[in-house]
Amino acid sequence: MENLSKEIREAVKKLFEEDKVDLVIGFENGSLPLKATPCFIRNIDDIDRLVWNSRCENNLAVYLTKNKGKIGIVAKGCDSRAIVGLMQENQIDRENLVIIGIPCGGMVDQKKIEKSLQEKEPLEVKENHDSLVIKGNGFEETLKISDILYDNCMSCKHRNPVIHDVLIGEPVEEQDDVDEFAGVKAFEEKSSDERWDHFVKQGEKCIRCYACRNACPFCFCEECSVDSSQPQWFGKSIALSDTQVFHLMRSFHIAGRCVDCGACVRACPMDVDLRFFNKKIEKDVRELFSHEAGIDPEAAPPLNTYNTDDYDDFIKS
Amino acid sequence: MKEMIIKKDALMNLLTGRADDCQVFAPVEVEGSLVIKEIQPGDEITISSMNTKASIKETFFPQRERLFSYDLSKPGEMKEPPFSDRKRIVFGIRPCDAKSLTVFDCVFKGKDYPDPYYIDKRDNTIVIAVGCNEPSTTCFCSDTGAGPFSTDGADLLLVDLDGSYLVRVVTEKGESFVNENTAFTEAGQQQAETRDAIVDKATKAVHAQVNPDKVKKKLDDGFDSNVWDIIHEKCIGCGTCTYLCPTCHCFDIVDETTGTTGERLRIWDSCMYPFFTLHASGGNPRKTGKERMRQRVMHKFKYFVDNNEMVACTGCGRCVKYCPVNLDIREILKQIEVS
Ligand code: SF4
Ligand code: SF4
Ligand code: SF4
Ligand code: SF4
Numbered sequence: 001m002e003n004l005s006k007e008i009r010e011a012v013k014k015l016f017e018e019d020k021v022d023l024v025i026g027f028e029n030g031s032l033p034l035k036a037t038p039c040f041i042r043n044i045d046d047i048d049r050l051v052w053n054s055r056c057e058n059n060l061a062v063y064l065t066k067n068k069g070k071i072g073i074v075a076k077g078c079d080s081r082a083i084v085g086l087m088q089e090n091q092i093d094r095e096n097l098v099i100i101g102i103p104c105g106g107m108v109d110q111k112k113i114e115k116s117l118q119e120k121e122p123l124e125v126k127e128n129h130d131s132l133v134i135k136g137n138g139f140e141e142t143l144k145i146s147d148i149l150y151d152n153c154m155s156c157k158h159r160n161p162v163i164h165d166v167l168i169g170e171p172v173e174e175q176d177d178v179d180e181f182a183g184v185k186a187f188e189e190k191s192s193d194e195r196w197d198h199f200v201k202q203g204e205k206c207i208r209c210y211a212c213r214n215a216c217p218f219c220f221c222e223e224c225s226v227d228s229s230q231p232q233w234f235g236k237s238i239a240l241s242d243t244q245v246f247h248l249m250r251s252f253h254i255a256g257r258c259v260d261c262g263a264c265v266r267a268c269p270m271d272v273d274l275r276f277f278n279k280k281i282e283k284d285v286r287e288l289f290s291h292e293a294g295i296d297p298e299a300a301p302p303l304n305t306y307n308t309d310d311y312d313d314f315i316k317s
Numbered sequence: 318m319k320e321m322i323i324k325k326d327a328l329m330n331l332l333t334g335r336a337d338d339c340q341v342f343a344p345v346e347v348e349g350s351l352v353i354k355e356i357q358p359g360d361e362i363t364i365s366s367m368n369t370k371a372s373i374k375e376t377f378f379p380q381r382e383r384l385f386s387y388d389l390s391k392p393g394e395m396k397e398p399p400f401s402d403r404k405r406i407v408f409g410i411r412p413c414d415a416k417s418l419t420v421f422d423c424v425f426k427g428k429d430y431p432d433p434y435y436i437d438k439r440d441n442t443i444v445i446a447v448g449c450n451e452p453s454t455t456c457f458c459s460d461t462g463a464g465p466f467s468t469d470g471a472d473l474l475l476v477d478l479d480g481s482y483l484v485r486v487v488t489e490k491g492e493s494f495v496n497e498n499t500a501f502t503e504a505g506q507q508q509a510e511t512r513d514a515i516v517d518k519a520t521k522a523v524h525a526q527v528n529p530d531k532v533k534k535k536l537d538d539g540f541d542s543n544v545w546d547i548i549h550e551k552c553i554g555c556g557t558c559t560y561l562c563p564t565c566h567c568f569d570i571v572d573e574t575t576g577t578t579g580e581r582l583r584i585w586d587s588c589m590y591p592f593f594t595l596h597a598s599g600g601n602p603r604k605t606g607k608e609r610m611r612q613r614v615m616h617k618f619k620y621f622v623d624n625n626e627m628v629a630c631t632g633c634g635r636c637v638k639y640c641p642v643n644l645d646i647r648e649i650l651k652q653i654e655v656s
Binding site: 030031032033035036037038039040058062063115119121123201205207208209210211213214215227229235236237238239266267269270271 | 348349350365366367370371380381453454455547550551553554555556557560561569571573582584587590592637638639641642643644645647648
């Protein structure tokens with residue numbers, strides 16, 4: 001990890017020296033032992049703040065639609081997929097963007113760690129190649145990274161950046177034999193009552209803080225339909241039906257665009273199971289339109305285009 | 318301060334046994350998360366060293382509150398929700414959440430805008446807080462005028478002595494609650510000593526991190542400081558910090574109608590949202606994240622202090638822990654302090 005951090009710093013240094021960037025978006029150590037946090041580097045003297053580890057979990061592509069100028073961005077597999085998706089939607093000034101790709105071993109799930117530590121608080125964390133050594137008051141625990149990854153990382157098919165201008169470190173092995181839709185298939189098997197029940201339970205947990213939406217690189221609309229008051233499409237309170245409609249709307253709006261980076265799931269303070277909505281829609285889009293989001297910059301997202309032979313069985317005469 | 322003792326199981330019986338004649342709110346584990354909810358038969362009250370995710374705010378200032386309902390076919394008729402005399406007990410909240418009620422009192426119980434909806438709930442509630450033997454690293458309550466055993470906002474403050482609680486009687490309301498129940502007995506010298514040791518250890522565990530007085534001085538003429546240009550940069554403008562915060566109290570008022578009937582609702586809002594200050598004209602005085610973050614910090618650490626002589630932050634650390642980009646309010650305050 002130290003080596004990769006160093007390599008990132010060197011790459012960024014070069015970019016500043018060659019005047020290719022005014023701003024680099026990467027990660028630095030956070031304020032809590034387990035956290036890394038997004039950082040904005042504007043000055044070559046600050047590059048030593050940049051780090052890389054298994055806690056660099058945010059999808060930094062979310063910042064690309066909010067910043068202008070010559071930008072460098074540290075991109076793991078899913079950030080790079082989001083960048084490709086944004087390119088498809090003409091949201092990226094590619095000429096002024098330097099993608100510093102970094103092959104990713106997966107990000108550790110803060111909630112899984114919390115669970116395995118029970119109520120003990122981590123005070124110090126050391127990351128080795130494949131494990132985290134967590135120390136706290138009177139305890140030391142070693143957790144294997146591959147056991148505590150986020151669910152989406154456990155089934156991630158593109159850990160290596162799908163696009164990059166600079167590559168840090170060595171490519172990692174892809175998880176070709178994992179079934180990324182195993183969870184969705186199991187869910188599809190359930191009765192409609194059980195599925196509805198799950199949807200209700202998730203809706204009841206939601207406080208409509210919109211962290212999921214705001215963490216998502218594809219939720220870049222200037223005015224989200226839930227915020228609109230003229231006309232007002234949605235009730236604004238946490239009445240269950242309004243919350244559910246918000247989630248339906250968001251899932252459908254990211255259909256064929258969501259790259260399963262997990263940013264929304266990580267951002268949610270209330271542990272709402274957002275992935276089950278999005279992954280199901282991803283599977284449908286894959287089956288119906290043979291489209292995988294965030295892979296080919298030249299491809300058009302299926303809901304932005306049409307073909308005369310598109311699936312139309314749902315149109316009943 | 319008068320101090321009593323009660324066995325833990327006696328207190329639990331007392332609380333669960335009261336559910337008929339009053340509402341009891343306490344932390345309960347639901348799907349792996351600690352939440353404060355109204356206790357139903359079979360619920361197990363859980364006091365853990367971790368604080369609840371959501372604060373006590375919902376119990377006094379619900380995220381969705383009906384102000385009145387109406388029927389357009391009967392012009393002029395409005396129905397207010399029933400204000401009741403039903404007693405309520407809030408048990409097991411932390412001193413930082415109890416302290417937040419003193420912030421709410423300034424806003425909703427002050428002389429300028431007394432709010433009947435809040436006052437109804439507040440006046441009918443006995444607040445029984447539990448001090449923190451093991452504060453978390455995200456706690457900074459000692460810096461904000463509270464502390465792991467602060468009694469502010471509570472009627473009774475409990476100190477966990479393993480099998481029993483030492484009960485500090487803070488208010489008259491607390492006193493009559495204790496007098497009504499024979500399970501409370503007078504605390505002795507030895508228990509007071511144990512209490513001292515626990516309080517001392519916990520107080521030392523909350524390290525001083527921010528100095529609101531110094532921050533306030535900077536903020537007094539810091540509206541145009543360039544510190545605001547950078548502080549907000551990584552913020553994604555969600556409502557997590559403000560919705561989880563026990564002291565944030567901004568709201569919106571909306572109507573929800575079906576046919577000719579409708580309800581006027583008060584719902585939470587957040588200064589971190591761009592639409593919070595959007596004018597009907599289309600203008601927006603807080604256009605970017607910079608102005609919005611400045612407002613959040615200014616409101617908590619300057620305007621509220623100017624108006625009420627206390628900061629609108631209890632140091633509970635929820636925003637620290639749950640901000641999706643780890644934008645730590647303590648770091649923000651430190652940056653302001655040295656700016
Ligand atoms: S989804 Fe893939 S690329 Fe993204 S963090 Fe997880 S393993 Fe890495
Ligand atoms: S982040 Fe979670 S709680 Fe917030 S709106 Fe999204 S699902 Fe709801
Ligand atoms: S929780 Fe964090 S990202 Fe969200 S508005 Fe607050 S400071 Fe910004
Ligand atoms: S500002 Fe943060 S630490 Fe302070 S009371 Fe609110 S949530 Fe707690």
